[in-house]
Amino acid sequence: xxxxxxxxxxxxxxxxxxxxxxxxxxxxxxxxxxxxxxxxxxxxxxxxxxxxxxxxxxxxxxxxxxxxxxxxxxxxxxxxxxxxxxxxxxxxxxxxxxxxxxxxxxxxxxxxxxxxxxxxxxxxxxxxxxxxxxxxxxxxxxxxxxxxxxxxxxxxxxxxxxxxxxxxxxxxxxxxxxxxxxxxxxxxxxxxxxxxxxxxxxxxxxxxxxxxxxxxxxxxxxxxxxxxxxxxxxxxxxxxxxxxxxxxxxxxxxxxxxxxxxxxxxxxxxxxxxxxxxxxxxxxxxxxxxxxxxxxxxxxxxxxxxxxxxxxxxxxxxxxxxxxxxxxxxxxxxxxxxxxxxxxxxxxxxxxxxxxxxxxxxxxxxxxxxxxxxxxxxxxxxxxxxxxxxxxxxxxxxxxxxxxxxxxxxxxxxxxxxxxxxxxxxxxxxxxxxxxxxxxxxxxxxxxxxxxxxxxxxxxxxxxxxxxxxxxxxxxxxxxxxxxxxxxxxxxxxxxxxxxxxxxxxxxxxxxxxxxxxxxxxxxxxxxxxxxxxxxxxxxxxxxxxxxxxxxxxxxxxxxxxxxxxxxxxxxxxxxxxxxxxxxxxxxxxxxxxxxxxxxxxxxxxxxxxxxxxxxxxxxxxxxxxxxxxxxxxxxxxxxxxxxxxxxxxxxxxxxxxxxxxxxxxxxxxxxxxxxxxxxxxxxxxxxxxxxxxxxxxxxxxxxxxxxxxxxxxxxxxxxxxxxxxxxxxxxxxxxxxxxxxxxxxxxxxxxxxxxxxxxxxxxxxxxxxxxxxxxxxxxxxxxxxxxxxxxxxxxxxxxxxxxxxxxxxxxxxxxxxxxxxxxxxxxxxxxxxxxxxxxxxxxxxxxxxxxxxxxxxxxxxxxx
RNA sequence: GGGUGAUUAGCUCAGUUGGCUAGAGCAUCUCGUUUACACCGAGAGGGUCGGGGGUUCGAGUCCCUCAUCACCCACCA
Numbered sequence: 001x002x003x004x005x006x007x008x009x010x011x012x013x014x015x016x017x018x019x020x021x022x023x024x025x026x027x028x029x030x031x032x033x034x035x036x037x038x039x040x041x042x043x044x045x046x047x048x049x050x051x052x053x054x055x056x057x058x059x060x061x062x063x064x065x066x067x068x069x070x071x072x073x074x075x076x077x078x079x080x081x082x083x084x085x086x087x088x089x090x091x092x093x094x095x096x097x098x099x100x101x102x103x104x105x106x107x108x109x110x111x112x113x114x115x116x117x118x119x120x121x122x123x124x125x126x127x128x129x130x131x132x133x134x135x136x137x138x139x140x141x142x143x144x145x146x147x148x149x150x151x152x153x154x155x156x157x158x159x160x161x162x163x164x165x166x167x168x169x170x171x172x173x174x175x176x177x178x179x180x181x182x183x184x185x186x187x188x189x190x191x192x193x194x195x196x197x198x199x200x201x202x203x204x205x206x207x208x209x210x211x212x213x214x215x216x217x218x219x220x221x222x223x224x225x226x227x228x229x230x231x232x233x234x235x236x237x238x239x240x241x242x243x244x245x246x247x248x249x250x251x252x253x254x255x256x257x258x259x260x261x262x263x264x265x266x267x268x269x270x271x272x273x274x275x276x277x278x279x280x281x282x283x284x285x286x287x288x289x290x291x292x293x294x295x296x297x298x299x300x301x302x303x304x305x306x307x308x309x310x311x312x313x314x315x316x317x318x319x320x321x322x323x324x325x326x327x328x329x330x331x332x333x334x335x336x337x338x339x340x341x342x343x344x345x346x347x348x349x350x351x352x353x354x355x356x357x358x359x360x361x362x363x364x365x366x367x368x369x370x371x372x373x374x375x376x377x378x379x380x381x382x383x384x385x386x387x388x389x390x391x392x393x394x395x396x397x398x399x400x401x402x403x404x405x406x407x408x409x410x411x412x413x414x415x416x417x418x419x420x421x422x423x424x425x426x427x428x429x430x431x432x433x434x435x436x437x438x439x440x441x442x443x444x445x446x447x448x449x450x451x452x453x454x455x456x457x458x459x460x461x462x463x464x465x466x467x468x469x470x471x472x473x474x475x476x477x478x479x480x481x482x483x484x485x486x487x488x489x490x491x492x493x494x495x496x497x498x499x500x501x502x503x504x505x506x507x508x509x510x511x512x513x514x515x516x517x518x519x520x521x522x523x524x525x526x527x528x529x530x531x532x533x534x535x536x537x538x539x540x541x542x543x544x545x546x547x548x549x550x551x552x553x554x555x556x557x558x559x560x561x562x563x564x565x566x567x568x569x570x571x572x573x574x575x576x577x578x579x580x581x582x583x584x585x586x587x588x589x590x591x592x593x594x595x596x597x598x599x600x601x602x603x604x605x606x607x608x609x610x611x612x613x614x615x616x617x618x619x620x621x622x623x624x625x626x627x628x629x630x631x632x633x634x635x636x637x638x639x640x641x642x643x644x645x646x647x648x649x650x651x652x653x654x655x656x657x658x659x660x661x662x663x664x665x666x667x668x669x670x671x672x673x674x675x676x677x678x679x680x681x682x683x684x685x686x687x688x689x690x691x692x693x694x695x696x697x698x699x700x701x702x703x704x705x706x707x708x709x710x711x712x713x714x715x716x717x718x719x720x721x722x723x724x725x726x727x728x729x730x731x732x733x734x735x736x737x738x739x740x741x742x743x744x745x746x747x748x749x750x751x752x753x754x755x756x757x758x759x760x761x762x763x764x765x766x767x768x769x770x771x772x773x774x775x776x777x778x779x780x781x782x783x784x785x786x787x788x789x790x791x792x793x794x795x796x797x798x799x800x801x802x803x804x805x806x807x808x809x810x811x812x813x814x815x816x817x818x819x820x821x822x823x824x825x826x827x828x829x830x831x832x833x834x835x836x837x838x839x840x841x842x843x844x845x846x847x848x849x850x851x852x853x854x855x856x857x858x859x860x861x862x863x864x865x
Numbered sequence: 866g867g868g869u870g871a872u873u874a875g876c877u878c879a880g881u882u883g884g885c886u887a888g889a890g891c892a893u894c895u896c897g898u899u900u901a902c903a904c905c906g907a908g909a910g911g912g913u914c915g916g917g918g919g920u921u922c923g924a925g926u927c928c929c930u931c932a933u934c935a936c937c938c939a940c941c942a
Contacts, residue, residue, distance in 0.1 A: 016904065199940080206942085224942060237942090274941045281942090288942070349940070394869065401868080402938080492937080527877095529935090560890075561878045566870070567935075571877055573891045580904045591901035630881090637879065641889065656901075736896075736908055762899070765907085813886065825922035834884050834923095841885065 013593070013693065017586035019550025022689040027139050030688070035703045036077075036146045038084040038481070045076035046482040048471050049145060050490050050498075051088035051153060054127045055096040058137045059532065060540040060570055061491075061524040064562070066141040067555040067682075068521055068636060069489050073144050074681035075631050076486075078707040084482055086471055087138065087145035089131050091153045093460035094190065097417040098355045100126055101188075111416070116455065119416035124154075137543065142551050142684045144703060149478075151471045153463060154419065161470035162463040163422045163437050165509055170435050174371045175411075177423075177433060181290045182410055184363040185353035186308030190414040191367060192353070193459060194407065195497050197360050199349040206275065208341040209334065211236060211253040214261055220245070220253055221341050223275030225348065226282075227334065228327040231258055231314045232303035235281040237292055240266035242277050256339045257330065258315060265296045284364050302364055323361070367412040368421060368456075375504040376403045382503065382513050391519045391564045391634050395495060402496050403504075411459045418457030425452050465501035468514035485515040487634075492520050492565055519634050522566040524558065529569045540570055552683035553579035559636045559682075582686045584648055585679055589690040591656060592672040596665050602696035606666020608713060611756065612658035613667040615721035617713035619650045620674045624708045627678055640682055647675055654725065661759040669696070674708045723783060724756045730782045731764040731789065737802060738778075738795045742767040746775055747787040779858070781806065781851040800859050807852045810845050817842040 030036060038044070047069050052058060069085060077083040100123055101111055111119055131152070138145070151158065169175040182191035207227045212219045220236055233255055238245035249266045262281075269288055270279050283293030283300040293300060303314040310318045310326045318326050334340050351360035380403050382388065383396055390396040412421065420439035426432035427450045434451060438444055442453050463470075468488075472479040484506070490499060499518060506514030525531060526538040533539065545554050557575030562568055608614045623646040630639035651671060659668055672694075680687040680702055691702035731745060744767045745760065747753045753760070757769035766789075777788035778799055791799075817838055820826055827835055 013901095015902070195938095199938095222942080226942080229942095269942095271941060279942050286942075288940090346941095348942095392870090398869070398937085405939090496938090529877095563879080566878095569877070571891090573877075576904080577890055580902095583902065583904045587902035587905090589901085594901075633881075635881070638881080641879075645889085652901085653906080657899095657906095660900080732907065765897090765899070809886090816886085820922080823922055827922080829922055830884070837885065 013586070013590050015587075015590075017550070017583050017686055017689075019552065019582070019685060020547055023140065023142075023546075023551055023685045026685050026688050026692070027142065029692075030144065030701065030703055031139075031147065033701055035701050036085065036144045037148065038082045038146065040077060040080050040082040042079065042081040044481050044486070045073070045081040045083045046086070046485045047073055047084070047487045047489065048086045048468055048485055049088060049143075050488075050494075051090035051151070051467075052134060053092040053095055054089040054131050054134070054152070055092055055099045056130065056134075058134050058542060060542045060545070060558070061532075062137075063141055063542045063545075063554050064521055064524055064558045065489065065491075066138065066143045067559050068519065069487075070141070070143045070145075070555075070684070071559075071636060071639075071681045072487060072631060072634070074684060074703065075628075075707070077144070077703065078677065078680065078705060080706060082481060084149070084478075085143065085145040086149050086151065087135075087143070087147060088151040088467075088471060089127075089134070089153065090464070091127060091417065091460070093418040093457070094188070094192075094355075094413060094415055095460075096123060096127060097415050098188065100417070116416040123417045140543065140546055140551055142555065144684070149471070153460070153467075157473060158463055158466075158470050159419050161466050161474070162419050162458060165466050165505065166422060166458075166462075167435055168509065169370060174374060176369055176371065177366060178369055179364050179366050180369065180408075180410070181284075181287055181362040182365045182367055183351065183360045184306060184365065185356065185358050186306065186361055187356045187358040188353060188415075189306065191365060191410060191412060192360070193410055193461070193497070196354060197351040198354040200352055201347055202350045203345065203347050204350075206344040206346040207331065207334075208276065208343070209256070209280070210339050210341055211255065211280070213248065214252040214254050217248075217251070220248060220264065220278045221276045222278045222280040224280055225346060226285075226327070228310075228318075228323060228330045229282040229285050229303070230255060230280060231310075231318065231326075231330065232282045232284050232301040233260070233262060233280045234283055234293065234298045234301055235262045235296065236264045237267045237270050237279045237281055237296075238264065238277060239270040239272045240268060242270070242272050245278060256337055257333060263296075263298070265292070265298070267292045267295065285362055287362055290362075300364060304361055304363065306363060306365070308358075308361060323359075367410045368423070368454075370409045370411060372406045372408050372504075375508055376406050378507045379403055379500070379504045382507060387513045388503070388515065389517045391517065395492075395518065395520050395565065399495060399500055399503075403500060406500075409459075411462045412454075412456040413459050414456055416457070418460065419463055421454045421456050421458055423454045425454065426450070427452050461497050461501060464498055465505040466509060468502055468506060469510040474510060479510075483510060483514070484512050487517045487519060488515040489519045489521065491523065495520065517634075520565040522562060522564065522568060525567050525569045527569050527571065529567075532570075545572075545575060549575050549579040550582060550685065552582050552685050556581065556640055556682050559640055561637050563637065564634070578683075581644055581648065582683055584652055585675065585683065585686055586690065588647070588652055588656060588675060589672060589693075592668050593694070595659070596669055598695065600665055600669065600695065602669050603666055604670065605711075606670055608667050608717075610658070610662050611717045611721040611724065611752075612655055612662065612759070614713045614715075614717035616651065616655040616671055617667065617711045618715060618718040619646060619655075620671060620708065621710055621713065623650075624674070624678060624710075628707070631681070643678055643682060647679065651675060657763055658721070658759055661762060670711065676702060677705060677708050680705075720752050720756075723752065723785065724760055726783050727753075727780060727785070727787065728760055728763045730780045731760070731766065734778060734780075734789060734799075735765065738791070738798050740789065740791055740795065743777075743789040743791055745769045745787055745789055746772045746777060747785065748772060748774060750785050750787065753785060753787060776858070779851070779855045781848060781855055784847070784851075796859055800856065803852050803856050803859075807849060807856070810849045810852065813845050814842065814849065817845065 049069055073083055073085040104110055183197045184191050204225050206223050206225055208221050208223050210219045210221055236253055248264045251264050252261050254261050281289040281292055283290045283298055284302040301313050303311050305311045308323055310321045353360060380400055383400050422435055422437045422439050424434050424436050424444055444451050468485050469483055472482050502514045553575050556578035560574045608617055626642050627639045676687045676691055688702045691697050761769050777790045779788040820838055
C-alpha cells in the first residue's frame with residue numbers, strides 16, 4: 001500500500017514557486033535594510049541608470065535594460081565593491097509635451113490655450129502621477145538601485161548644473177547666438193537638432209524650370225522638388241568644371257513670377273549628374289543652398305513663416321497660403337507662363353517631425369548654438385586612446401566617425417516643458433545678451449538697462465549631457481568615489497545624441513571621461529521580429545508577464561541568447577524556460593531543507609566525503625570562475641547559460657540524485673548556498689525568498705552576502721564520480737536500446753564500484769550492482785573498469801549490431817586523428833598542447849576500440865560454440 | 866551613395882583571441898507513478914554553419930566576392 005502521501009509531510013514550502021506571493025515583500029525587505037546603498041569596502045562600481053521617460057509606463061524593453069544594469073550591480077556588490085546603481089527619471093522635454101498635447105487634444109484643447117507657465121505646471125503634475133507608476137515597475141523588476149539618491153532631470157541640482165555648464169560654455173566663448181537654418185516643425189512650433197529629424201521616402205515630382213538669362217543669351221534649366229521655393233531664390237549654381245555651363249558663370253538670370261535678377265555662381269557642391277547640373281539656390285529654406293549662399297554672399301529671403309505659410313516677402317497673391325497650396329499655385333502660374341520644361345516622377349527622402357510626421361521646414365531663426373569642434377576634439381582623443389571600452393567594440397569607431405563630422409548644436413527649443421535658458425536680451429539693443437539665473441522673471445534690470453528673458457528652453461539633451469556628474473554632484477563625496485562611472489548601459493539610438501555628448505561635456509566640465517565602459521543593448525522586437533509600436537498594437541506590457549511568470553523569469557528569459565546591439569524578438573518560450581528554472585532552484589532548496597532537517601547547523605567549511613561531493617564542489621568552483629569571467633566581460637547570456645546548466649544538469653540531475661544515497665549534509669548546505677549566490681544576480685527574488693526561509697541564515701540578506709569562494713575538493717575523487725557517471729550513462733543506454741528488464745551489473749575487484757554500488761543501481765534503474773568472481777554478459781565499453789550486465793541470449797544479436805556501429809564510429813575518429821598526426825606541418829606548427837591533445841584522443845579512442853573488439857570476440861566465440 | 870550588423874537544427878538564437886565528433890531552449894518521437902520538482906526524469910532523431918573563392922597544418926570563426934534581410938548616417942536640388 002502506497003501511503004506516501006499520508007505519511008510524508010516534510011516540505012515546509014509549497015511544491016511550486018509562486019513568485020507573486022513573495023516579490024513585493026522581498027523588495028520591501030531590501031529597501032528597508034538599506035541593502036542597495038554603496039557600503040562596500042572595495043573599489044567602486046557605479047552605474048547611473050539612463051533615466052526612463054517619466055511620461056509613460058515602462059515597456060518590455062525596459063525589463064532588458066533593468067536586467068542588464070542590475071545583474072552587474074548585484075554581482076559587484078556581492079564581490080564586496082562599493083556599488084551604486086543610481087536611479088532617475090527624465091522629464092524628456094519635447095517627448096513629454098507631445099504626449100501631453102495628445103491628452104489636451106482629447107479634451108478639445110491645445111497648448112495655445114495656456115501660457116508657458118501654465119503648461120509647465122500642468123506638465124509637472126502630469127509627470128508626477130506617472131513617476132509613481134514606473135518607479136513601482138522598476139521595483140517589480142527587482143532593480144537594486146539606491147532610491148535615496150533618486151534624481152529627476154528637473155531637480156534643482158540638475159537645473160543648476162545646466163545653468164553652470166551653459167555659463168562655462170558662454171564664458172569660454174563656445175556658446176553663441178546666431179541666425180541659422182533650423183529644422184522646424186510648423187505643427188509643434190519648435191526647432192529640432194539635426195539628429196532628431198526623421199527621413200522618410202516620399203513620391204514626388206522633379207520640376208524642370210526655365211530661367212532666362214538677362215542678356216538674352218538663352219536660358220538655364222534648373223530642376224527642383226520644391227517649385228514654390230523659387231519665390232525665394234537668390235541665385236543659380238553650377239559646377240565650376242561643368243563645360244555645359246562655364247560660359248554662364250557670372251551672368252544673371254531673371255526669375256519668373258518675381259522678376260528678380262539673380263547671379264549664376266560656380267560651386268563644387270553641385271552634382272553634375274543630377275537633374276540638369278544647374279541648381280536654384282533658396283538660402284533661407286535649404287541647408288545646402290544656405291551654405292552656398294554663405295560662400296557667395298547671396299542674400300537670404302524668407303518666404304515661409306514659422307506657421308508654415310507664405311510670408312510677406314512672397315508676391316502678394318501667394319501670401320498666407322500653406323506650402324502645399326503655394327506649390328500648386330506656383331506650378332499653375334509657371335505652366336501658364338511656359339516656364340516648365342518637363343515634369344518627372346521622383347522618389348526621395350523628406351525630413352519629417354518624428355512625432356507628428358509634419359514635413360520639417362528648414363527655417364532661419366535666432367537660436368543658441370554650441371561650437372562643437374573644441375568639445376569634440378578631446379572626446380575623439382579619449383576614444384582613440386581607448387579610455388572607454390565599448391560592447392560591442394565596433395561602436396567606438398562609429399562614434400569617432402560621428403564626432404569627426406559634427407556640426408554645431410542648436411540647443412534652443414520653443415516649448416514650455418524644459419529648463420529655461422538663463423539668458424536675457426537688452427530691450428534696447430538686440431545684440432546685448434547677458435547670462436542670469438533669475439529665470440522666474442521675464443524682465444530684469446541690470447545696470448539701469450532692461451533685459452527680457454529668452455522664452456526658449458534647453459534641448460533635453462543639453463542638461464542630460466551632464467547627467468553622470470550632475471547626479472553625483474560635481475565635487476561631492478559621491479563624485480569622488482563614483483566618477484567616472486563604471487558602466488553606461490544604453491540603447492544604440494542614443495549613442496549620438498546622449499553618449500557622445502556626455503563624453504564631450506564630461507571631459508569639458510568634470511575633467512575626465514564620464515564612464516569606463518559602454519554597453520549598447522539591442523532592442524526587444526515583437527515576436528515576429530518587427531518593431532513594437534503602439535499603433536500596430538504589438539507592444540508587450542511587462543507587468544502581466546511578471547504577474548504570470550515572475551520577475552526573475554522575465555529577467556532571465558529576456559537576456560537569454562542576446563548579444564549586445566543585436567535586435568531580437570520577444571520570445572515567451574524563453575520566459576517559460578526561465579520560470580521553470582526558478583522552480584528548479586526552488587525545489588533544490590525544498591529538497592535540501594528537508595534533507596538537512598531541523599537539527600542541521602551550518603558549517604561553511606563542511607568537508608566533502610563522497611566522490612559526488614568532491615565532484616560537485618569542483619564543479620561549483622569552476623562554475624563560479626566561468627560566470628565571473630562572463631560577467632566581467634558583460635556576456636550576460638553566456639553567464640546565464642553557464643548557471644542554468646550547472647544548477648540543472650550538475651546539481652539537480654547528478655549531485656542531488658547522488659546525495660540521496662548518502663548521509664552527509666554539510667556539503668549539501670554549502671552547495672545550496674553556492675547555487676543561491678551564483679543565481680542571485682540573475683534571479684534575485686527567488687534566491688532571496690529561499691534565503692529567508694533557511695534556518696541558519698538568521699537575519700542576513702542574500703543581496704549583501706559575498707560571492708562564493710573556493711572550496712577544497714579532491715580532483716581525483718571528482719574523477720571517480722565522473723567514471724560512475726560514464727557507467728550510468730552507458731548502462732542506461734544499453735537498457736533502453738536493448739529493452740533490458742532490470743539487469744544486474746557485475747564486476748570483479750573494482751573497489752570504486754563497491755563504494756558507489758547503491759548510487760549506480762538507483763541512477764540506472766538496475767536490479768543491483770554486485771561483485772562476483774567471474775561471469776559472462778554485456779561488457780560496458782565506454783569505461784576502463786571491467787563490468788558487465790547479465791542478460792539472456794535473446795538480446796545478443798542486437799548487442800553485436802550496436803557494437804559494430806560503435807566500432808565504425810570510433811574507427812572514423814581514429815582515421816581522422818591519425819591523418820592529422822601524419823601531417824608534419826600540423827605536428828610542427830600547431831601549438832604543443834593541441835598536438836598532445838590529439839595524441840591523447842587517439843589513444844583513448846583506440847582503447848575504446850580495443851574494448852569493443854574484446855567484447856565482439858566474446859560474442860563471436862559464444863555464438864560459434 | 867556610405868557604414869554597421871545579421872544569415873548556424875523545424876522555430877528563436879549561442880558559439881569569447883581560428884584548435885575535441887558544432888551547442889542551447891522550445892518543438893518532434895520513445896519510455897517513465899525511482900521518498901525536490903510533470904514548471905519533472907531517462908533516451909532518440911534532426912545541421913554539407915547563405916553561395917562561391919582565398920589564407921592556414923587546421924575556418925562556423927580571418928580575408929575577398931556575390932545574394933538576401935535589418936538598422937544607422939548622408940543626402941541628389
